[in-house]
Amino acid sequence: MAHYEALEHCTLCPRKCGINRYEKTGFCSMGALPVVNLYMLHHGEEPPISGRLGTEDTRGSGTVFFEGCSAKCIFCQNSKISGGPTGKGEGADSSRLAEIYLELQDKGAYNINLVTPMHFAPVIADSIKRAKDNGLKIPVAVNTGGYDEVDTLKMLDGLVDIYMPDFKVWDPKTARQILHAPDYADKAASAIREMFRQVGPADIDPDTDLMRKGMIVRHLMLPGKLFDTKKILDFLTGEFGNDIYISLMSQYTPMPTLPTDAPDFLRRTVPSGHYDSASDYLIDKGQINAFVQDSSSQGDLLIPDFKD
Numbered sequence: 001m002a003h004y005e006a007l008e009h010c011t012l013c014p015r016k017c018g019i020n021r022y023e024k025t026g027f028c029s030m031g032a033l034p035v036v037n038l039y040m041l042h043h044g045e046e047p048p049i050s051g052r053l054g055t056e057d058t059r060g061s062g063t064v065f066f067e068g069c070s071a072k073c074i075f076c077q078n079s080k081i082s083g084g085p086t087g088k089g090e091g092a093d094s095s096r097l098a099e100i101y102l103e104l105q106d107k108g109a110y111n112i113n114l115v116t117p118m119h120f121a122p123v124i125a126d127s128i129k130r131a132k133d134n135g136l137k138i139p140v141a142v143n144t145g146g147y148d149e150v151d152t153l154k155m156l157d158g159l160v161d162i163y164m165p166d167f168k169v170w171d172p173k174t175a176r177q178i179l180h181a182p183d184y185a186d187k188a189a190s191a192i193r194e195m196f197r198q199v200g201p202a203d204i205d206p207d208t209d210l211m212r213k214g215m216i217v218r219h220l221m222l223p224g225k226l227f228d229t230k231k232i233l234d235f236l237t238g239e240f241g242n243d244i245y246i247s248l249m250s251q252y253t254p255m256p257t258l259p260t261d262a263p264d265f266l267r268r269t270v271p272s273g274h275y276d277s278a279s280d281y282l283i284d285k286g287q288i289n290a291f292v293q294d295s296s297s298q299g300d301l302l303i304p305d306f307k308d
């Protein structure tokens with residue numbers, strides 16, 4: 001069942017706007033029809049998704065970037081497309097999306113990687129079913145900001161192989177400051193539990209080192225928020241341990257689009273000492289399935305060239 005009726009009184013995400021997406025837009029700024037800004041073979045994801053850089057076999061992840069977002073963090077690193085329609089994207093119903101996935105598979109993608117698709121969940125579910133009916137064989141990954149509703153995730157049960165949610169922030173006060181959602185951590189924790197229920201422990205192909213099923217939870221450290229980072233790592237290691245991968249990222253960059261009233265801590269970068277401390281904390285908890293970065297990797301190198 002495609003659940004298209006959910007778009008007529010939209011409560012797909014915790015914002016629960018309750019509007020008819022065929023007639024107007026809510027907090028995510030998007031109508032009912034998904035808009036794809038860009039699709040490409042992407043080499044900037046973690047190695048089990050994008051392949052091993054520096055080897056012959058680096059075809060990449062078949063990544064589809066959707067416009068709009070229901071989280072809308074004020075520091076968004078993809079703000080060119082998360083804020084709403086750019087006017088340069090392609091409106092794509094489920095048939096067109098299925099075509100895109102199959103085109104990426106034909107180009108050699110290791111997986112289909114849907115970036116911020118949950119505000120279009122009913123159409124996404126339909127598109128994955130159509131693509132599978134028409135020969136899609138590679139794993140399907142869904143990449144979210146973590147501010148997701150469990151009932152909406154259930155629309156994708158059995159269709160998604162890999163989830164890659166963010167867990168951005170723990171403290172409700174900070175969550176209110178950065179994405180106007182004091183319930184962020186509660187929602188992210190529930191969403192991650194549901195994602196894990198669907199896909200189970202990480203399953204890596206021993207021949208290719210690519211992920212066939214499982215989860216990579218990403219945490220982009222924020223300047224001055226080491227306490228939040230440690231609480232998030234406590235939760236993830238305590239509940240899931242090495243059944244999931246944890247990607248600890250250091251490259252927070254203050255964007256020129258930061259609002260003038262943004263809290264001061266967002267105008268800095270993450271001190272390398274804090275990143276090293278968080279990495280040590282994660283390793284001390286026994287987390288082997290972890291991706292950590294060189295703490296000098298701040299900048300915008302991983303941000304694709306979106307149409308805007």
Ligand code: SF4
Pocket residue numbers: 010011012013014015016017018019021025026027028029030069070118119
């Ligand atoms: S998906 Fe968009 S319209 Fe629906 S509840 Fe969330 S923000 Fe509102």
